[in-house]
Amino acid sequence: MIPILQIEALSVGFLNSGAMNQAVDQVSLRLAPSECVGIVGESGSGKTQMFMAAMGLLAKNAVARGSVRFEGQEILAQKSALRRVRGSKLAMIFQDPLTSLTPHLKIGVQLAEVLVHHNGVSWHEARYIALRMLDQVQIPEPKRRLHEYPHELSGGMRQRVMIAMSLLCRPSLLIADEPTTALDVTVQAQIIELLRAVREEFAMGLVLISHDLAVVGGLAQRILVMYAGRIVESAPAEELFRHPRHPYTAALLKCIPSVFSAPRTRLPSLAGQPPRIGEKLDACAFAPRCPRAAERCRRERPQLQVAAAGEFACHYPEEL
Amino acid sequence: MIRYFFLRLAAAVPTLLMIVTATFFLMHAAPGGPFDQEQVLAPEIQANLQRSYGLDLPIWSQYGRYLASLRHGDFGPSFKYKDFTVTELIAQGFPVTFTLGVIAILLALGIGIPLGTLAALHHNTSLDHATMSLAVLGIAVPTFVVLPFLGLLFGVYLHWLPVAGWEARSIRHLALPVIALALPPLAYIARLTRGSMLEIMGAHFIRTAFAKGLPASTVILRHALRPALMPVASYLVPAVASIMTGSLVVESIAGLPGIGRYLVQGALNRDYTLVLGMVIIYSTLLISLGLLVDLLYAWLDPRVRR
Numbered sequence: 209m210i211p212i213l214q215i216e217a218l219s220v221g222f223l224n225s226g227a228m229n230q231a232v233d234q235v236s237l238r239l240a241p242s243e244c245v246g247i248v249g250e251s252g253s254g255k256t257q258m259f260m261a262a263m264g265l266l267a268k269n270a271v272a273r274g275s276v277r278f279e280g281q282e283i284l285a286q287k288s289a290l291r292r293v294r295g296s297k298l299a300m301i302f303q304d305p306l307t308s309l310t311p312h313l314k315i316g317v318q319l320a321e322v323l324v325h326h327n328g329v330s331w332h333e334a335r336y337i338a339l340r341m342l343d344q345v346q347i348p349e350p351k352r353r354l355h356e357y358p359h360e361l362s363g364g365m366r367q368r369v370m371i372a373m374s375l376l377c378r379p380s381l382l383i384a385d386e387p388t389t390a391l392d393v394t395v396q397a398q399i400i401e402l403l404r405a406v407r408e409e410f411a412m413g414l415v416l417i418s419h420d421l422a423v424v425g426g427l428a429q430r431i432l433v434m435y436a437g438r439i440v441e442s443a444p445a446e447e448l449f450r451h452p453r454h455p456y457t458a459a460l461l462k463c464i465p466s467v468f469s470a471p472r473t474r475l476p477s478l479a480g481q482p483p484r485i486g487e488k489l490d491a492c493a494f495a496p497r498c499p500r501a502a503e504r505c506r507r508e509r510p511q512l513q514v515a516a517a518g519e520f521a522c523h524y525p526e527e528l
Numbered sequence: 529m530i531r532y533f534f535l536r537l538a539a540a541v542p543t544l545l546m547i548v549t550a551t552f553f554l555m556h557a558a559p560g561g562p563f564d565q566e567q568v569l570a571p572e573i574q575a576n577l578q579r580s581y582g583l584d585l586p587i588w589s590q591y592g593r594y595l596a597s598l599r600h601g602d603f604g605p606s607f608k609y610k611d612f613t614v615t616e617l618i619a620q621g622f623p624v625t626f627t628l629g630v631i632a633i634l635l636a637l638g639i640g641i642p643l644g645t646l647a648a649l650h651h652n653t654s655l656d657h658a659t660m661s662l663a664v665l666g667i668a669v670p671t672f673v674v675l676p677f678l679g680l681l682f683g684v685y686l687h688w689l690p691v692a693g694w695e696a697r698s699i700r701h702l703a704l705p706v707i708a709l710a711l712p713p714l715a716y717i718a719r720l721t722r723g724s725m726l727e728i729m730g731a732h733f734i735r736t737a738f739a740k741g742l743p744a745s746t747v748i749l750r751h752a753l754r755p756a757l758m759p760v761a762s763y764l765v766p767a768v769a770s771i772m773t774g775s776l777v778v779e780s781i782a783g784l785p786g787i788g789r790y791l792v793q794g795a796l797n798r799d800y801t802l803v804l805g806m807v808i809i810y811s812t813l814l815i816s817l818g819l820l821v822d823l824l825y826a827w828l829d830p831r832v833r834r
C-alpha cells in the first residue's frame with residue numbers, strides 16, 4: 209500500500225545572516241491512508257516547520273532538503289506536483305484561527321474561491337457547496353455566515369470555518385497544526401470532536417500537531433514525539449501512554465494532569481531548556497535535562513531503533 | 529456608517545469657518561494693503577479706494593460683511609484684478625488646475641501602486657533596488673528642477689512635446705507638467721505600497737491563501753492588495769495637498785492659466801478676497817477628500833465599519 213505521506217530524511221534550515229539554523233533534522237515518517245498521527249513536542253521542536261516544508265510554505269530564508277512524497281508523488285522538489293494537490297487533496301489548518309482568515313473578504317468568498325480554483329465550478333455552485341460544508345462543521349445559521357466577515361465570528365467559529373475550507377475539495381490528508389491552542393478549553397474539546405467526526409466521515413488521513421500530549425492522545429492512533437528537530441520516539445498511542453521508552457516522552461507524560469492527582473498540587477513541568485537551535489550535537493540533545501543520562505549520552509548521538517511497537521532514539525530507554 | 533458620514537459632513541462647516549477666520553485675520557494682520565504700490569497714489573485716491581472696498585471699516589465689520597457675502601456664494605471682488613470678481617477668476621482657471629491635479633494623482637496612484645507591489649514581490653532583487661532608488665530620486669528632486677529638465681529633454685532636444693504654453697483640451701501641453709507634478713507623490717506611493725505589501729505578505733491570512741492552493745496572482749490581487757493600500761489611503765490627503773502646492777510651481781513654469789498662481793500672487797498683493805477664495809476652494813476640496821478617504825477605509829477594511 210502506498211503511504212499517503214512519506215517523508216524521507218527531511219531537513220529544514222533557516223539562513224540567518226550567513227549562519228544556518230537547523231530546525232528540522234533528518235526526519236523520516238510514513239503515514240498510511242486515513243491514519244491519524246499525532247505530533248508532539250515542546251515549542252520550537254520543529255513540528256510546524258516540518259509540515260510547512262511539505263506544504264511549500266516555508267519562509268524565504270528557509271532551505272529544505274530530503275524528500276516528501278504525497279500519494280507516491282514527490283512534492284518537495286517538484287513544485288508543479290505540489291500545486292496540483294495543495295489546498296485540494298492535501299490541506300492544512302493553522303494554530304491562529306483569529307488571524308488566518310482574510311479580514312476584508314466575506315466568509316462565502318473565502319470558501320467558494322477554493323472550489324472555483326480547484327474544481328472549476330461556478331461561483332454560484334461553489335457558494336452552495338460551501339454552505340453545505342458550513343452546515344457539516346456545525347456552524348449555526350450557515351447562510352448568514354456566508355455574508356459575514358471573519359471579525360464577526362468567534363475564535364471557535366473561525367476555526368470551524370478553516371476546517372470547512374480545508375474539507376471543500378475532499379482532501380485525503382489534513383494537517384492540523386495546533387488547531388486548538390488559541391481557543392478556550394471548552395471550545396478546544398469541541399474542535400477535537402469535530403476533527404474526529406470529519407476524519408471518519410471523509411475517511412482522510414489526519415496529522416494532529418500539538419505540544420500537549422493530552423490533546424493528541426484522544427484522537428491519534430500513533431504518536432510521534434519530537435525534540436530539537438528530531439523524532440525521538442514513535443509508537444501507537446496506547447503503547448506510548450502505557451510504556452514510554454524515551455525519557456523525554458516519560459517526562460511529558462508526567463506533565464499531564466490526571467483525575468487522580470491531588471487538587472491544588474502544582475503540575476510538574478519539565479525542568480531546563482531545549483537546546484538552542486543550530487547547536488552542533490555529537491550528543492543526545494536531551495541529555496542535559498535527562499535523569500537517565502550517562503557518559504555515553506554526551507558522546508554519541510542515539511539513532512532511532514526499532515522496538516516492539518515503535519521506534520525510539522535513546523541509549524538507556526525506560527524499561528518496559 | 530451613513531449617520532457617521534453626515535456627522536462628518538456637518539462637522540466640516542465649522543472647520544471651514546475656522547480656516548476662513550484664521551486666514552482673514554492673518555491676512556489683515558500682515559503689513560501693507562492691496563493698494564500699496566510702486567507708484568504712490570495720492571492720499572485722497574487711496575482713501576477713496578479704501579472706502580469703496582470697505583477697507584476703512586473696523587476689521588470686525590469687514591469680517592462680518594465678508595461672511596455675509598459668502599452666505600450668498602459670493603467671494604467678493606478681486607482687489608488686484610479690478611475688472612473681475614474672485615468667483616470669475618477662479619471659475620476661469622479652476623478647470624486647468626483641476627485637470628492637471630486629477631491626472632497627476634491618478635498617474636501617481638496608477639503607477640505608484642503597481643510599482644511598489646512589484647518591488648515588494650521582488651524584495652531585495654535588483655528590480656527592488658532600482659525602483660526604490662528611483663523613488664528616492666522622485667521624492668528628493670524638486671518639481672522646479674524636474675519640469676525644466678523634462679522640457680529640455682522632450683521639448684528642446686527631442687521635439688516630442690511643447691515645453692510650455694497652453695491650448696484648450698490639448699493633452700500634449702499638459703503632458704510634461706502632469707509628469708512633473710505626479711512624480712513626487714508617485715515615488716512616495718510606490719514606497720508606501722512596497723513597505724505595507726512586504727508586511728502583509730508575511731501575514732497569517734496570506735499563508736492561508738497559499739495553503740488553499742490559490743495562484744500567486746489571486747493571493748496578491750484578492751487577498752493582499754486591499755489591506756496593503758491602507759497607508760496609501762492615509763497618504764491621499766497629504767498627496768493632494770502637495771499636488772496643489774506643486775501645481776503653483778508647475779503652472780508658472782509651464783505658463784498654464786490655472787489658479788495655482790493666485791495663491792502666491794494674491795498673498796503678495798494682499799488681494800484679501802482672492803486669497804480667501806482660494807483658501808476656501810482648496811480647503812473644501814481637501815475636507816471632501818478626507819471624507820472620501822473615510823469611506824475608502826471602510827471598503828479596505830470592514831472592521832472599520834460599524
Ligand SMILES: Nc1ncnc2c1ncn2[C@@H]1O[C@H](COP(=O)(O)OP(=O)(O)OP(=O)(O)O)[C@@H](O)[C@H]1O
Pocket residue numbers: 222223224229231249250251252253254255256257258267269419485
Ligand atoms: N523564518 C525563520 N527564520 C529563522 N528561524 C525560524 C524561522 N521560522 C521558524 N524558525 C525556527 O525554527 C524552529 C522550529 O520552529 P517550529 O515553528 O517548527 O516549532 P514548533 O515545534 O511548531 O513550535 P510551536 O509549538 O511553538 O509552534 C524554531 O526554533 C524557530 O525559531
Ligand SMILES: [Mg+2]
Pocket residue numbers: 255256257303385386
Ligand atoms: Mg508550531
